[in-house]
Amino acid sequence: MGSVVSVLRRHPAVVLALVVLAAVLALMVAGQGVVAQWLGTGFVVLVVLRTSVDMVRDVLRGHYGLDILAVVAMVATVAVGEHVAALIVVVMLTGGEALEEYAATRARAELTSLLARAPQVAHLVLGGSERQDGEPSVRDVPVEEVERGDLLLVRPGEVAPVDGELVGEEGTFDESSLTGESLPVTRGPGERVLSGAVNGHRAVTVRAVAVAADSQYQQILRLVESAEDAKAPTVRVADRFAVPFTVVSLLIAGVAWWASGDPVRFAEVLVLATPCPLLIAAPVAFLGGTSSAARSGIVVKGGATLEALARARSVAFDKTGTLSVGRPTLARVDAAPGFEADEVLRLAASAEQFSSHVLADGIMRAARDRGLRLGEGSGGQEHATHGVAATVEGRQVVVGKLAFVRETDPTAYPSGLGPGQTSVSVAVGGRFAGNLVLVDPLRPNAAATVGVLRGLGMQEVALLTGDQLATARSLGQEAGVDRIEAALLPEDKVRIVGQMAHRPVIMVGDGVNDAPVLAAADVGIAMGARGSTAASEAADVVITRDDIGKVVQAVDIGRHTYRVALRAIWLGVALSLGLMVVAALGYIPAVAGALTQELVDLAAILYALLALRPGTRHPEVLESAATDHPVAVGT
Secondary structure (H helix, E strand, O other): OHHHHHHHHHOHHHHHHHHHHHHHHHHHHOOOHHHHHHHHHHHHHHHHHHHHHHHHHHHHOOOOOHHHHHHHHHHHHHHOOOHHHHHHHHHHHHHHHHHHHHHHHHHHHHHHHHHOOOOOEEEEEEEEEEOOOOOEEEEEEEHHHOOOOOEEEEOOOOEOOOOEEEEOOOEEEEOHHHHOOOOEEEEOOOOEEOOOOEEOOOOEEEEEOOOHHHOHHHHHHHHHHHHHHOOOOOOOOOHHHHHHHHHHHHHHHHHHHHHHOOHHHHHHHHHOOOOHHHHHHHHHHHHHHHHHHHHOOEEEOOHHHHHHHHHOOEEEEOHHHHHEOOOOEEEEEEEOOOOOHHHHHHHHHHHHOOOOOHHHHHHHHHHHHOOOOOOOEEEEEEEOOOEEEEEEOOEEEEEEOHHHHHOOOOOOOOOOOOOOEEEEEEEEOOEEEEEEEEEOOEOOOHHHHHHHHHHOOOOEEEEEOOOOHHHHHHHHHHHOOOEEEOOOOHHHHHHHHHHOOOOOEEEEEOOHHHHHHHHHOOEEEEEOOOOOHHHHHHOOEEEOOOOOOHHHHHHHHHHHHHHHHHHHHHHHHHHHHHHHHHHHOOOOOHHHHHHHHHHHHHHHHHHHHHHHOOOOOOHHHOOOHHHOOOOOOOO
8 A cells, every 4th residue: 555655646647637537527516517627628738738748758769659649639638628538538647657657666665575685784893892792882884884994793694784804703604695606605814705795693793895885795786777777768568559549540530520521520539539548458467467476476577577578589597596506516526646536625625715706615515524624724815707726734726717727737637527517626736636526406497497488489598607618518408508608707798698689688697796687688587585685676577486487487477468468458449449430420429438438448457457367387397396485585
């Protein structure tokens, strides 16, 4: 109810039109017909003038929409004294716009309740004081007021508000808000904690090394905002009918006037040409579609997104956490001659203590699971997107991509990889020591999802990932995608999606690193159950269950809704045209025409409500019942 009131507050024209209509009807009942006509006519003229300004601006931009038909209908009905019919057109015009916004507002409200995770407040540690519970005394301040060097308390389950360095004991952090990965990472004293990372089960203290505006989280959000601003506007489905319907209506009315010689006949036809079915049927259908999607764990941000889903002809997927399960584990160690597998793993894990990469935790966890003691390292340095180098027990250890390790030993060679596997190369003391092979398997229903999407008309299915080509190729081939692009940065994904030929393009991903391309795509779908707030805010659709098969359901709901909207519009147009022909022959007076037109509106609206029904069910893409339940966001 609150969202309805909020929308009406932003659209006072709807309330004003209803008040004027009620006042006109009351005056007519009271026998004050002249006053009622002056009031109604004056109000409609004001609306016509305001709408005409917007219409001219749209026409100058090359956009011809419903405003043309609405202005013609209002002018024609006022010209023949049918001020009540004109007021009804005003109510439908303003009400249709408000209803569309209500659908978008409702979807965003549901999304906000699930994903409101962006850090807004920081706990500033006050010097020299401690509470009785052992926790330092703090003062809450807006995150924008944090300065470099400030000590901040991050409580269990909270999001790090700015980039900082860990002070005191080590802590465990979920960096899914930055990488889209669900594996937690352990940070020691002096190590970097990025904004957007979620603290584990123990309160920690960090020293701010950047203000909010310069932190990792905000930098990516700015890239999302710029990509969002570059998005082309979507034309409403009803707008495509406006000009032809207007032309046909004027033609029928003109022929009726010419054939009968009576100008009233012209008005009688145009009373039945009011664009109410166009104005209201599509918003009602799209509202039904967003409601149907929400019940299925799919949050859709507005009717334009449903229309784009219905017309989509390409889809691109991120790999880790989207097509794959997103939980890399060690499969084997391929040690080079002269090295023992456990020693290679132990030294690599020791060096990975200095890395923030998602694979580092899997390597360290594997070493601990084997009972290996990690060595103390020094001089650790992470080379972004390449790997890490550190001195461990007096030996230089280099861990990372094969090309990075080859800079130390050109004889380093790759390991054979199976589906879903990736490798991390290791050099010890200047010599190639072997490869650690990790596996992140394909989701059980990923291949079925790709197959069904192709059957639904997707002309291109792509895999876009920052991972190495060999891993991407094996997993992409297993999933059945057409195009595989690997070793990509976020800006590379934005560029590739922008260049895809078959449009509209759907992009599916998770994590802040996917947020820019989700915003730039025609339809961005975020896997919100384990993904990041930034990705979900940037996306047009958020899937709140950890199930890639929901992508198929989102497309199907979009197509079902779009079909219902089109049929509702065609129903209204067909009935209106038929009645216009009857009116052209002189059988429907203006007042009766206005009342009859409302029955046409009702028929179109009732048909549009069919969008509330679920679309086609595709059992082949559904995961088991155990994985089809809602997952708590941010876990």
